[in-house]
Amino acid sequence: xxxxxxxxxxxxxxxxxxxxxxxxxxxxxxxxxxxxxxxxxxxxxxxxxxxxxxxxxxxxxxxxxxxxxxxxxxxxxxxxxxxxxxxxxxxxxxxxxxxxxxxxxxxxxxxxxxxxxxxxxxxxxxxxxxxxxxxxxxxxxxxxxxxxxxxxxxxxxxxxxxxxxxxxxxxxxxxxxxxxxxxxxxxxxxxxxxxxxxxxxxxxxxxxxxxxxxxxxxxxxxxxxxxxxxxxxxxxxxxxxxxxxxxxxxxxxxxxxxxxxxxxxxxxxxxxxxxxxxxxxxxxxxxxxxxxxxxxxxxxxxxxxxxxxxxxxxxxxxxxxxxxxxxxxxxxxxxxxxxxxxxxxxxxxxxxxxxxxxxxxxxxxxxxxxxxxxxxxxxxxxxxxxxxxxxxxxxxxxxxxxxxxxxxxxxxxxxxxxxxxxxxxxxxxxxxxxxxxxxxxxxxxxxxxxxxxxxxxxxxxxxxxxxxxxxxxxxxxxxx
Numbered sequence: 001x002x003x004x005x006x007x008x009x010x011x012x013x014x015x016x017x018x019x020x021x022x023x024x025x026x027x028x029x030x031x032x033x034x035x036x037x038x039x040x041x042x043x044x045x046x047x048x049x050x051x052x053x054x055x056x057x058x059x060x061x062x063x064x065x066x067x068x069x070x071x072x073x074x075x076x077x078x079x080x081x082x083x084x085x086x087x088x089x090x091x092x093x094x095x096x097x098x099x100x101x102x103x104x105x106x107x108x109x110x111x112x113x114x115x116x117x118x119x120x121x122x123x124x125x126x127x128x129x130x131x132x133x134x135x136x137x138x139x140x141x142x143x144x145x146x147x148x149x150x151x152x153x154x155x156x157x158x159x160x161x162x163x164x165x166x167x168x169x170x171x172x173x174x175x176x177x178x179x180x181x182x183x184x185x186x187x188x189x190x191x192x193x194x195x196x197x198x199x200x201x202x203x204x205x206x207x208x209x210x211x212x213x214x215x216x217x218x219x220x221x222x223x224x225x226x227x228x229x230x231x232x233x234x235x236x237x238x239x240x241x242x243x244x245x246x247x248x249x250x251x252x253x254x255x256x257x258x259x260x261x262x263x264x265x266x267x268x269x270x271x272x273x274x275x276x277x278x279x280x281x282x283x284x285x286x287x288x289x290x291x292x293x294x295x296x297x298x299x300x301x302x303x304x305x306x307x308x309x310x311x312x313x314x315x316x317x318x319x320x321x322x323x324x325x326x327x328x329x330x331x332x333x334x335x336x337x338x339x340x341x342x343x344x345x346x347x348x349x350x351x352x353x354x355x356x357x358x359x360x361x362x363x364x365x366x367x368x369x370x371x372x373x374x375x376x377x378x379x380x381x382x383x384x385x386x387x388x389x390x391x392x393x394x395x396x397x398x399x400x401x402x403x404x405x406x407x408x409x410x411x412x413x414x415x416x417x418x419x420x421x422x423x424x425x426x427x428x429x430x431x432x433x434x435x436x437x438x439x440x441x442x443x444x445x446x447x448x449x450x451x452x453x454x455x456x457x458x459x460x461x462x463x464x465x466x467x468x469x470x471x472x473x474x475x476x477x478x479x480x
Contacts, residue, residue, distance in 0.1 A: 030403030034317055036062035036262075037351060037395050038131065038359040039386055042326045043067055043082060043094050045379035046111035050122040052381055057126035059387045060395025063262060064123060065131040065216060065359070067094075067109075069116055069207065071102035071147070073140035078108055080378045082364060083330070094330060094378055098218065099140035099186070102147040103203035105210065109378050113210065120211020131214035131262055132207050136200050136239070137222050138186035153199045154190075162190045162231040173272040179224035180231040191223050192234035197242045197249045204243070205255040213261055217243075217282065220265030225277050240281045262357075264320045269312070279314035286312050286319040286356060293323055294335055297346040300432035301414035308408075316355035323347050324361050329372070336372045340385055341472040345431050348474040351394040352419035352427035354406035358398075362386050393453045393476040394427060400478070401425055411440045416469060418442060425478045428458070430469035439466050444479055451475035 039061040041049050049056075049064055056064055076084065079091030097109050105113040123130050139146055139160070151157045162180040165188035169181040182188055190196060204215070217223075224230070224237040241247040244263065245254030254261075264283035267275060278284055288311035295305040310316050323346035324335035335343070340363070350358040362382030367374030374383070385391065404422035411418075415432035420443040428451075430436050438458075442465040449458045449465075453476055458467035469475065 031354065031405040032317060033354050033402055033404065034357050035399050035402050036357050037398060038063040038065050038320070038357060040065045040326065040359050040361045041067075042330075042362050042382065043109075043364070043378045044362070044381055045109075046115040046119040048379060048381050050115075050119040053119075053122040053126050053128060055387055057128050059392045060399070061128060061360070061386075063129045063131050063214060065214075066119075066133060068097040068100075068107070068133045068135055068218070069105050069110065070097070070100045070107065070135070070203070071104045072097045072107045072109065073099040073101050073142060073145050074108055075099075080109070082373045082376045082378055084376075090376070092378060098135060100135060100138070101140050101145045102150045103136070103200055105203070105206055116207075117210040124211060129213040129262065130211060131216055132212045133216045133218055134204065134207075135218035136189060136191055136196075136243075137219045138183065138189055141185045141187075143187045150199065154193055154195045159193055159233075160189060160196065162188045163233045164188070164231055165190065173270060175224075175272060175274075176229040179222055179228050179237075183219065183222055188222070190231065190233050191239040192231065192237060194249060197239065198252060201242060201249055201252045201254070205252065208255040208261075213256075215261065215263050217263070217265040220278065220282075221267040221273055225274055227274070227277060240278075244281050264357075276313050279318050283318045283320055283357070284312070284314055285325075286310055286321045287325075288312065289319075290322050290324065290328070293346050293350070294328075294338065296414075297323070297342045297431050298338060302410045302417055302431070303414040310356070319356040320359055321350050321356035322359040322361060323350065325359070326361060329361060329363065333372060337369050339369060339472075340383070342431070344385060344388060344390055345429050345472055345474055348390055348394045348427060349417055349419060349429050349431075351398050352401075352406075352421070352429075352476075353408075354401075354404070354421070360386055360391065389453050390474050390476075394474065397421075397425060397427060397452075397476050397478075407443050409440045409442065411438060412436045416440065418465065420444060423479055425476070426465070428465070428467075428469060428475040428477065430471060430473050433471045435471060436469045437466070438469055439464060441465075444477065447479075449477045449479075451477050 075096040076091035081090045081092035082094045084091045120130050154160045164180040169177045226237050242249050245258045267278045267284045269288045292305035328335040364374035365383045401421040404424050407420045409418040416436050416438045417429045418440050420426040444460045446460050
């Protein structure tokens with residue numbers, strides 16, 4: 001295959017023609033596409049998100065994703081540091097909101113139920129939808145901190161957990177251990193207990209009633225599927241049928257139809273992970289593709305890894321894509337050393353594409369490649385990258401290219417990528433740290449083009465696009 005022309009595997013019928021008009025002119029079939037984009041407002045408080053909602057909307061984001069809203073363990077005397085070190089004057093860790101002690105709206109890190117509702121009202125005003133990170137899989141490490149109300153609701157403290165729920169997972173590829181065992185010290189909740197399901201769905205429906213319009217299921221691959229081995233305390237592995245509204249639990253079902261909500265699961269890819277079965281219930285994270293993309297942008301070379309397919313068995317319309325997530329940034333710092341501009345160019349590439357729903361992770365304000373925590377405060381707005389002109393331009397380009405098939409062309413030894421969308425537009429991305437002179441195949445009509453971000457000139461002649469690209473810079477072109 002000519003490396004200068006990389007066709008998306010999902011676009012085999014890119015330029016099928018149909019529907020002859022009155023003048024005999026053929027028009028391209030409109031292709032299935034994903035148009036939305038997500039801002040992950042990681043560790044922003046509800047008030048901070050609300051006060052920045054107009055800017056989020058103006059930047060072209062369809063959704064804003066919050067960190068967990070549930071009642072959580074109060075760690076380090078309620079300190080508000082993102083990540084405190086010994087000797088720091090302000091204590092705290094961002095991950096305490098991932099340690100539920102009850103499933104009610106509001107926690108000390110992000111805000112109250114009233115503040116959550118005000119945030120959702122602000123989102124509605126500006127046409128943005130709120131996705132809430134939810135985590136029914138486990139409680140706080142200190143499970144004795146669980147509220148008496150939760151223990152009572154599920155039939156007693158011992159009924160809250162799987163029979164295997166206090167045993168550490170040794171083999172994450174063993175589905176029984178993975179779906180019933182303790183992960184990272186977090187006791188595993190018996191998500192198959194009907195009393196827990198009833199209690200949890202009241203929380204979900206309360207989130208919806210207060211304005212939430214989507215959910216990210218944290219550690220979703222640790223919650224069993226119908227085909228998985230059952231814990232001895234479980235009669236059926238039916239949590240996902242309950243959570244997605246396929247099945248009622250007593251008198252409660254999901255308050256809105258599942259297809260009117262954006263629901264996706266953190267199903268991190270590995271051996272023996274049932275991506276296809278999970279995809280029957282919800283959208284899924286394309287974690288392997290994110291890993292491949294990071295390798296490419298770090299190398300400044302499209303061919304540093306395989307980016308021609310999605311590394312996932314699910315239909316690409318069902319994938320949530322990212323260059324990095326809060327886990328790759330904050331846990332093992334796998335992506336935290338990558339410069340902001342490289343992350344941005346990877347995001348432009350993902351967002352210009354036809355499929356997947358891209359997520360933009362908001363890094364902490366003041367963060368550098370030497371100081372990952374930056375200003376180091378939970379609740380504060382992230383850095384300015386979410387409204388960088390290139391991010392804004394590609395978010396708007398994505399919506400404008402609705403129905404247009406993609407063609408990916410690569411040149412300059414992998415340094416320059418073009419994502420062409422039918423004959424309507426194209427994104428050009430230089431992922432190297434050197435100026436590049438492009439000469440690429442394109443589906444754009446012949447003519448002169450001025451990009452929407454930097455006012456740079458490009459020319460198309462005889463199916464080839466030419467022009468100069470500055471280091472780590474992207475350009476958005478529209479056919480007028």
